[in-house]
Amino acid sequence: MIKILGTGSYVPEKVLTNFDLEKTLDTSNEWIIKRTGIKERRIAAPEESTVSFSVNAAKKALAAAGVSAEDVDLLILTTSTADYQISSSAPIIANELGCRKIPAFDLNAVCAGFVYGFGVATGFLESGMYKNCLLIGADTYSRILNWKNRNSCILFGDGAGAVFMKKEEGASNILSYDYCSDGRGSAHIRIPAGGSKIPYHSSENIAEDDLYFQMDGKKVYEFTIKEIPACVERLLEKANISSADLDAVVFHQANIRIIDTVAKDCEIPIEKFFINIQKYGNTSSASVPLALDEAVREGKIKSGDKILMLGFGGGLSWGGIILEW
Numbered sequence: 001m002i003k004i005l006g007t008g009s010y011v012p013e014k015v016l017t018n019f020d021l022e023k024t025l026d027t028s029n030e031w032i033i034k035r036t037g038i039k040e041r042r043i044a045a046p047e048e049s050t051v052s053f054s055v056n057a058a059k060k061a062l063a064a065a066g067v068s069a070e071d072v073d074l075l076i077l078t079t080s081t082a083d084y085q086i087s088s089s090a091p092i093i094a095n096e097l098g099c100r101k102i103p104a105f106d107l108n109a110v111c112a113g114f115v116y117g118f119g120v121a122t123g124f125l126e127s128g129m130y131k132n133c134l135l136i137g138a139d140t141y142s143r144i145l146n147w148k149n150r151n152s153c154i155l156f157g158d159g160a161g162a163v164f165m166k167k168e169e170g171a172s173n174i175l176s177y178d179y180c181s182d183g184r185g186s187a188h189i190r191i192p193a194g195g196s197k198i199p200y201h202s203s204e205n206i207a208e209d210d211l212y213f214q215m216d217g218k219k220v221y222e223f224t225i226k227e228i229p230a231c232v233e234r235l236l237e238k239a240n241i242s243s244a245d246l247d248a249v250v251f252h253q254a255n256i257r258i259i260d261t262v263a264k265d266c267e268i269p270i271e272k273f274f275i276n277i278q279k280y281g282n283t284s285s286a287s288v289p290l291a292l293d294e295a296v297r298e299g300k301i302k303s304g305d306k307i308l309m310l311g312f313g314g315g316l317s318w319g320g321i322i323l324e325w
């Protein structure tokens with residue numbers, strides 16, 4: 001069985017409220033709260049980045065698990081805002097933490113990253129390849145947002161979350177998993193330029209906005225409302241449990257209206273959802289582990305609980321896991 005022995009998280013100190021955004025954008029606190037549930041988000045200080053967030057969150061997860069960095073066998077960072085295009089950030093994090101020469105790599109499934117990473121880590125551990133894994137979800141969207149584009153910049157914040165997972169003796173406690181993608185919706189969430197298709201140096205005609213994160217919010221919203229309840233239903237069916245059997249739901253914090261819709265459609269009482277979107281906005285890969293860490297530290301998750309974790313976003317990619325804690 002896979003045990004999560006410790007969780008940790010980190011958010012930068014700087015708070016950016018909806019009222020702050022009103023000063024620079026044609027938006028309002030009222031619109032943002034009503035359409036998204038977000039009141040404020042955290043923004044990286046100039047010297048901070050995805051690596052420093054990850055190191056801070058990871059140290060807390062290791063301390064909570066009562067292990068040292070030298071005990072870590074495998075490190076996975078899920079992010080879509082690594083410190084550099086090349087090389088990956090996970091080895092830098094492993095080095096800064098003081099890990100041995102362990103396997104360490106980045107995984108990019110955008111906002112579904114942490115939940116994908118959880119599945120990958122589980123596979124490594126269940127197969128016996130490695131005994132434990134430090135899994136981190138971290139993102140610094142403040143560095144890729146176009147702060148003049150009110151459609152997207154009001155939604156996101158920076159942060160990181162981490163878990164230390166270990167394989168222990170006993171029957172599997174992963175009750176179900178369900179992963180999907182649909183590349184037809186790839187253009188709904190992307191940074192058009194800067195990759196191998198349109199490199200920064202390829203043309204003088206790259207539109208300024210194409211260097212920044214772009215999202216067709218309406219199309220993504222329609223996709224989530226259709227696909228995510230169906231994903232939850234499949235997870236419950238595969239686990240052979242009903243929604244009443246779930247003790248807690250740790251869901252991607254993208255929009256409170258999405259959470260409300262899934263709760264209603266899947267007949268899961270809203271009280272079972274851990275919600276912190278009002279404080280941090282959408283922190284992409286950090287969203288699920290940040291919520292998980294807060295739920296654990298607030299005593300909302302206990303041994304034996306059935307937990308649903310679910311993420312969705314760019315790709316389009318989505319996925320979830322039901323596990324017994």
Ligand code: UT7
Nearest residue numbers: 026027028031035111150151154217218220221254255313
């Ligand atoms: O993490 C990855 C997954 N991401 C998501 O799941 C996000 C999914 N999408 C959403 O959450 C929602 O679509 C948004 C929150 C992004 C937008 O909410 P919406 O209810 O779909 O608004 P909309 O895009 O339909 O815009 C409604 C109106 C428009 O004005 P008109 O055309 O009706 O006059 C927008 O121009 O609201 C306007 N608007 C704004 N007004 C004030 C758009 N952004 C803003 C803003 N402030 N920040």
